[in-house]
Amino acid sequence: MNLILRKEWLAPDIALMEVEAPRIEKRWLAGQFIIIRPGAHSERIPLTIVDSNAERQSITMVVQAIGKTTRETAALDAGAHIADLVGPLGEPARIGSGARVLCMGGGVGVAELLPVARAFRAHGNHVVALCGARTDAYRILDGELRKAAGDLKWATDDGSYGFHGNVLQLLRGMAQPGDFDEGHVIGPIPMMKAVADATRDWGMKLHASLNPVMIDGTGMCGGCRVTVGGEVRFACVDGPEFDAHLVDFDEMARRNRAYREHEKTILDKHACRLGLSQ
Amino acid sequence: MAQQGNRVKPNPKAPRQVLPVLAPEIRAHSADEVALGFTAEQAKLEALRCIQCAKPACVDACPLHIDIKRFILSMVEGGFDAALEAISEQNPFPGVCGRVCQHELFCEDACLVGKKWDPVAIGSLERFCADHARLRTEEAPPSPPRKPTGPKVALVGSGPASMIAAYDLVRKNYRVTIFEALHKLGGVLAYGIPNFRLPRNILHDEIARLQNMGVEFVTDFIVGRTATIDGLFEEGYQAIFIGTGAGLPYMMKIPGENLIGVYTANEFLTRINLMEAYKFPEADTPVRVGARTVVIGGGNSAMDAARWAKRFGSETTILFRRGRAELRARLEEIEHAEEEGVHFEFLGAPVRLLGDENGFVVEMEIIRMELGPPDSSGRPAPVPIPGSEYRIPVDTVVAAIGQGPNPTLQRATPQLVTRNGKIAVNGGGATSLPMVFAGGDVVRGGSTVILAMKDGREAAAAIDRALSQEQQ
Ligand SMILES: Cc1cc2nc3c(=O)[nH]c(=O)nc-3n(C[C@H](O)[C@H](O)[C@H](O)COP(=O)(O)OP(=O)(O)OC[C@H]3O[C@@H](n4cnc5c(N)ncnc54)[C@H](O)[C@@H]3O)c2cc1C
Ligand code: SF4
Ligand code: FES
Numbered sequence: 001m002n003l004i005l006r007k008e009w010l011a012p013d014i015a016l017m018e019v020e021a022p023r024i025e026k027r028w029l030a031g032q033f034i035i036i037r038p039g040a041h042s043e044r045i046p047l048t049i050v051d052s053n054a055e056r057q058s059i060t061m062v063v064q065a066i067g068k069t070t071r072e073t074a075a076l077d078a079g080a081h082i083a084d085l086v087g088p089l090g091e092p093a094r095i096g097s098g099a100r101v102l103c104m105g106g107g108v109g110v111a112e113l114l115p116v117a118r119a120f121r122a123h124g125n126h127v128v129a130l131c132g133a134r135t136d137a138y139r140i141l142d143g144e145l146r147k148a149a150g151d152l153k154w155a156t157d158d159g160s161y162g163f164h165g166n167v168l169q170l171l172r173g174m175a176q177p178g179d180f181d182e183g184h185v186i187g188p189i190p191m192m193k194a195v196a197d198a199t200r201d202w203g204m205k206l207h208a209s210l211n212p213v214m215i216d217g218t219g220m221c222g223g224c225r226v227t228v229g230g231e232v233r234f235a236c237v238d239g240p241e242f243d244a245h246l247v248d249f250d251e252m253a254r255r256n257r258a259y260r261e262h263e264k265t266i267l268d269k270h271a272c273r274l275g276l277s278q
Numbered sequence: 279m280a281q282q283g284n285r286v287k288p289n290p291k292a293p294r295q296v297l298p299v300l301a302p303e304i305r306a307h308s309a310d311e312v313a314l315g316f317t318a319e320q321a322k323l324e325a326l327r328c329i330q331c332a333k334p335a336c337v338d339a340c341p342l343h344i345d346i347k348r349f350i351l352s353m354v355e356g357g358f359d360a361a362l363e364a365i366s367e368q369n370p371f372p373g374v375c376g377r378v379c380q381h382e383l384f385c386e387d388a389c390l391v392g393k394k395w396d397p398v399a400i401g402s403l404e405r406f407c408a409d410h411a412r413l414r415t416e417e418a419p420p421s422p423p424r425k426p427t428g429p430k431v432a433l434v435g436s437g438p439a440s441m442i443a444a445y446d447l448v449r450k451n452y453r454v455t456i457f458e459a460l461h462k463l464g465g466v467l468a469y470g471i472p473n474f475r476l477p478r479n480i481l482h483d484e485i486a487r488l489q490n491m492g493v494e495f496v497t498d499f500i501v502g503r504t505a506t507i508d509g510l511f512e513e514g515y516q517a518i519f520i521g522t523g524a525g526l527p528y529m530m531k532i533p534g535e536n537l538i539g540v541y542t543a544n545e546f547l548t549r550i551n552l553m554e555a556y557k558f559p560e561a562d563t564p565v566r567v568g569a570r571t572v573v574i575g576g577g578n579s580a581m582d583a584a585r586w587a588k589r590f591g592s593e594t595t596i597l598f599r600r601g602r603a604e605l606r607a608r609l610e611e612i613e614h615a616e617e618e619g620v621h622f623e624f625l626g627a628p629v630r631l632l633g634d635e636n637g638f639v640v641e642m643e644i645i646r647m648e649l650g651p652p653d654s655s656g657r658p659a660p661v662p663i664p665g666s667e668y669r670i671p672v673d674t675v676v677a678a679i680g681q682g683p684n685p686t687l688q689r690a691t692p693q694l695v696t697r698n699g700k701i702a703v704n705g706g707g708a709t710s711l712p713m714v715f716a717g718g719d720v721v722r723g724g725s726t727v728i729l730a731m732k733d734g735r736e737a738a739a740a741i742d743r744a745l746s747q748e749q750q
Contacts, residue, residue, distance in 0.1 A: 266564075
């Protein structure tokens with residue numbers, strides 16, 4: 001049982017939660033994640049570790065309330081407990097030094113980008129962050145990101161803030177092959193795929209942080225498998241970060257839709273009890 | 279002890295008692311336990327079949343050396359509690375072992391009566407004794423847990439290997455902590471073996487007993503991630519046992535294996551057993567079981583997966599590349615699978631899986647095999663027959679083709695010497711690192727519950743020796 005110390009709504013359906021987790025706080029590195037189960041009947045879901053606080057022995061995660069489990073998690077308030085929380089899981093992000101690094105995030109992926117951008121900056125890289133949100137209301141962690149990256153640019157789908165368009169269009173408009181040595185992308189699958197496709201000939205290494213369906217998160221079930229460069233890899237232990245130019249995003253997108261009808265069943269069943277707190 | 283003259287004469291020729299089971303029609307829709315266990319009358323009759331050998335081969339053959347001869351004698355004399363006591367001296371988990379141990383490979387294989395007739399049903403007798411005591415003590419109030427005071431020992435993983443090591447160590451007053459990666463305790467007993475073979479209350483009770491003896495359990499804790507081996511030593515643990523099992527599923531490495539509806543046995547069973555997908559939507563985790571399921575493999579995992587699929591109403595086939603004689607599952611489970619209507623397709627192996635435009639598996643291509651000369655496992659090697667390929671429609675595929683050692687701890691502990699991923703040990707489970715011991719599936723690869731327990735017991739003895747030496 002892990003105590004929730006703080007909850008804050010960053011956007012209409014995106015909650016930031018700070019949770020007591022002394023051991024994970026001491027050991028986590030940028031790019032790693034945890035698996036939680038909000039209640040005793042819940043699924044196990046992975047969430048990226050976004051931040052930590054040594055004094056309060058806590059870690060921070062950001063949850064977008066979409067399915068039943070994420071809605072249930074986001075509905076918990078400070079003072080409540082999370083039934084199960086285990087980590088840190090996955091390999092940390094590969095952080096080199098002295099490079100020009102492009103960090104790209106979309107949606108809730110922007111939060112997950114934060115520790116990676118910070119780590120790149122801390123290792124003496126020049127960091128430019130391109131972040132995407134549906135509308136101005138969905139822009140999250142702007143202040144933190146501004147500190148983490150040397151340069152931060154926003155794109156919103158409706159143009160309500162910053163560049164009018166998506167991250168890919170923003171990227172196309174502002175960068176050329178050769179401008180960056182390295183890139184990191186995290187967000188919805190179509191966005192990661194589009195960025196990977198667009199930068200394939202740029203001579204730039206691009207890492208994507210993948211978010212397939214997981215259960216145990218310890219390499220025990222193979223449910224999180226993805227194809228990278230023609231090889232089957234387990235995202236929870238071999239990743240979550242992989243060479244974006246080698247990832248089979250189409251397969252991953254299909255696999256992530258495997259339980260769509262089940263998700264609908266369970267949301268319908270609980271629709272009356274849940275509901276988004278806003 | 280009863281007088282020699284009073285003793286009832288053994289009757290080895292009597293037919294072996296048949297274990298009562300739930301009717302297959304009921305099983306088709308139920309997660310309830312299939313094997314119901316002997317009645318007291320049956321247990322007595324079966325116990326009488328034991329001829330009380332002067333040199334009981336069964337005791338030698340049992341990896342824990344349970345005094346089988348003595349416990350059966352107690353049963354004959356009507357002392358079921360005394361029988362359980364005799365078992366418990368060596369095996370504190372008779373409810374689990376009486377249900378899942380592969381007795382036909384160990385004690386029952388050695389039983390002298392079996393040389394001429396059917397062997398004594400030692401496993402079912404063991405289970406009877408456990409259940410008999412359990413039924414009567416269920417309402418007993420739990421006593422407050424004891425507080426051991428000796429040196430601290432950490433056990434990694436909560437499977438059978440660690441469970442018995444914990445029992446042996448806590449009895450010697452060590453302060454034992456079991457660290458488990460998952461949110462539930464028991465290892466394969468919790469995530470792999472279905473309820474209908476091992477009801478969870480039996481497992482919980484035998485684990486609760488350890489808790490009462492003062493063993494501390496920590497779930498959601500991955501050694502190598504949440505803390506390292508070195509970190510545990512720094513926290514004051516003086517010895518560490520690694521019983522992390524063989525949880526890494528092998529993949530079939532055939533085209534189409536990432537299609538939707540294709541599972542490893544581990545994922546399929548974890549979803550259903552650990553996450554209780556059979557209760558969906560009461561439990562949140564779903565599983566996809568379509569109208570036709572094919573399970574690949576011939577071991578316990580294959581039987582378990584197939585029997586679950588059947589319970590979801592799926593037309594289920596076990597596809598095995600060798601013949602019936604080469605199946606490696608418990609005999610009882612093979613028979614139960616057959617009774618439940620699981621179809622067995624021998625001498626065939628999948629070559630590829632084909633999907634529809636949305637990525638769902640719809641068809642499997644199979645190649646026929648014939649048996650050739652023995653391979654490295656000593657069993658006849660399956661040899662593909664060229665041109666014999668055929669296709670069948672399928673909605674769910676479960677690959678139950680084996681598992682390797684769980685790699686998480688090894689990756690985080692590169693100084694630990696391994697062979698093909700298995701932790702290398704010598705006598706008593708000593709690894710290449712001082713005061714670090716290992717046993718069970720992480721050393722053997724996929725093995726059995728009872729051999730994991732044997733390893734756990736030997737490691738506990740080695741830990742006790744090492745720590746008592748240190749104290750002097
Ligand atoms: C589906 C299935 C059915 C089976 N049926 C039978 C049967 O009927 N009879 C029989 O005799 N055998 C059976 N077996 C084999 C038997 O279950 C195993 O041989 C036995 O459980 C091995 O015990 P163990 O203690 O070594 O490890 P396991 O039971 O595998 O337990 C290991 C535990 O360690 C945990 N762990 C792993 N890494 C870490 C880490 N780094 N930190 C903390 N915890 C960790 C795992 O989560 C797991 O809970 C079956 C196996 C399977 C998969
Ligand atoms: S070998 Fe068989 S007959 Fe002999 S003591 Fe053991 S159970 Fe009894
Ligand atoms: S989530 Fe089970 S292996 Fe990755």
